[in-house]
Amino acid sequence: MNIGEAAKASGVSAKMIRYYESVGLIPTAGRTLSGYRVYTTTEVQMLRFIRRSRDLGFAVEKIEELLALWRDRTRHSADVKRLALEQVDGLERKVHEMQAMIDTLRHLADACCGDHRPDCPILADLEAGHSGPTAQRRPTGLVHQS
Amino acid sequence: MNIGEAAKASGVSAKMIRYYESVGLIPTAGRTLSGYRVYTTTEVQMLRFIRRSRDLGFAVEKIEELLALWRDRTRHSADVKRLALEQVDGLERKVHEMQAMIDTLRHLADACCGDHRPDCPILADLEAGHSGPTAQRRPTGLVHQS
DNA sequence: CTTGACCTTACTATCATTAGAAGGTTTATA
DNA sequence: TATAAACCTTCTAATGATAGTAAGGTCAAG
Numbered sequence: 001m002n003i004g005e006a007a008k009a010s011g012v013s014a015k016m017i018r019y020y021e022s023v024g025l026i027p028t029a030g031r032t033l034s035g036y037r038v039y040t041t042t043e044v045q046m047l048r049f050i051r052r053s054r055d056l057g058f059a060v061e062k063i064e065e066l067l068a069l070w071r072d073r074t075r076h077s078a079d080v081k082r083l084a085l086e087q088v089d090g091l092e093r094k095v096h097e098m099q100a101m102i103d104t105l106r107h108l109a110d111a112c113c114g115d116h117r118p119d120c121p122i123l124a125d126l127e128a129g130h131s132g133p134t135a136q137r138r139p140t141g142l143v144h145q146s
Numbered sequence: 147m148n149i150g151e152a153a154k155a156s157g158v159s160a161k162m163i164r165y166y167e168s169v170g171l172i173p174t175a176g177r178t179l180s181g182y183r184v185y186t187t188t189e190v191q192m193l194r195f196i197r198r199s200r201d202l203g204f205a206v207e208k209i210e211e212l213l214a215l216w217r218d219r220t221r222h223s224a225d226v227k228r229l230a231l232e233q234v235d236g237l238e239r240k241v242h243e244m245q246a247m248i249d250t251l252r253h254l255a256d257a258c259c260g261d262h263r264p265d266c267p268i269l270a271d272l273e274a275g276h277s278g279p280t281a282q283r284r285p286t287g288l289v290h291q292s
Numbered sequence: 293c294t295t296g297a298c299c300t301t302a303c304t305a306t307c308a309t310t311a312g313a314a315g316g317t318t319t320a321t322a
Numbered sequence: 323t324a325t326a327a328a329c330c331t332t333c334t335a336a337t338g339a340t341a342g343t344a345a346g347g348t349c350a351a352g
Contacts, residue, residue: 002298002299003298003299003300004297004298004299013340013341014299015340015341015342016339016340016341018300018301019339019340032348034299034300034347034348034349035299035300035347035348036298036299036300036348036349037299037300045273048273049272049273052271052272052274053272054339055247056247056250056251056272057244057247059338059339060338060339061338066269066272069266069269070269070272070273072264073264074264075264075266076261076262076263076264077258077259077260077261077262077263077264077265077266077268078260078261078262080258080260080266080268080269081255081258081260081266081268082260084251084254084255084258084268085251085255087247087251088248088251088252088255091244091247091248091251092248094244095241095244095245095248098203098237098240098241099241101201101202101203101233101237102234102237102238102241104202105202105230105231105233105234105237106234108230109227109230109231109234112223112226112227112230113223114223114224114226114227114228115222115223115224116222116223116224117222117223118218118219118220118221118222118223119223120215120221120223120226120227122223122226122227122230123212123215123216123226125198126195126198126199126202126212126216127191127194127195127216128198148329148330149329149330149331150328150329150330159309159310160330161309161310161311162308162309162310164331164332165308165309178317180316180317180318180330180331181316181317181330181331182317182318182329182330182331183330183331200308205307205308206307206308
């Protein structure tokens with residue numbers, strides 16, 4: 001199986017497979033004589049594991065831990081559960097932050113008549129910069145990307 | 147007012163002020179004879195506007211539009227409202243995605259006894275990669291950062 | 293033997309932000 | 323006045339996951 005076939009079979013792009021190899025998330029793949037990477041079904045399974053973990057929002061760093069537990073037949077399921085719940089915590093923190101933004105924006109938009117006139121409480125709020133009732137005092141680094 | 151004072155007054159770091167200038171979000175600042183940037187209260191107000199917009203999750207690109215409307219005394223408040231509601235839409239899409247992840251993870255974690263034994267439905271799910279009841283078929287590019 | 297579809301590496305970009313280095317300026321104090 | 327601290331300047335690089343591009347090698351079918 002070459003990288004393209006492995007990509008199709010796992011749902012991870014060839015680019016990302018090479019990237020995961022480069023950062024040590026997956027072991028260096030075998031090579032044909034001509035230098036093509038070769039993948040076994042076991043490695044494709046690992047890639048699917050990674051893909052699914054990404055779909056659940058796990059960072060590559062955490063996936064590393066998940067993979068280690070996956071391979072460890074003497075693991076404690078408590079450790080897996082802890083990682084999952086930590087992930088839930090992180091996601092919920094982000095959700096709450098965004099929900100606060102949504103609430104503020106909705107509130108401001110409700111107050112804006114949204115017609116041809118220039119007067120606008122949304123701009124007034126941004127201008128005032130009072131950071132309103134739902135704001136974070138300091139960036140938490142969690143949501144500042146769009 | 148030099149850049150440090152403007153940073154304190156606006157809540158935008160000096161680094162970011164220079165960055166915003168470099169990408170054209172704010173006009174190039176005036177300079178002293180020795181090359182220090184100089185800021186007026188108007189410019190500090192603009193920085194506070196930017197800061198507040200970032201706190202509400204707006205991308206720099208959108209802030210550019212907001213600033214243009216802010217400066218335009220013949221604006222239609224409808225345009226501002228539209229931007230705000232688009233932002234709400236984007237945030238809600240992300241929130242729903244994350245909520246789906248949370249639901250899946252919670253469901254899996256509930257099924258995991260979390261003790262010293264290795265058996266774990268969370269790992270089983272990741273391994274199977276069936277993308278479960280709450281999954282997105284394709285990455286939307288909205289949540290894949292931690 | 294050519295064509296097209298694949299593979300290789302390496303570099304670039306994204307987005308907002310932070311950090312560092314190396315060097316010049318201003319301000320306050322000894 | 324000398325000096326040190328605290329500022330400022332520009333430039334570079336890193337973050338995290340992913341996509342794009344370019345230049346070149348390989349493989350399979352026609």
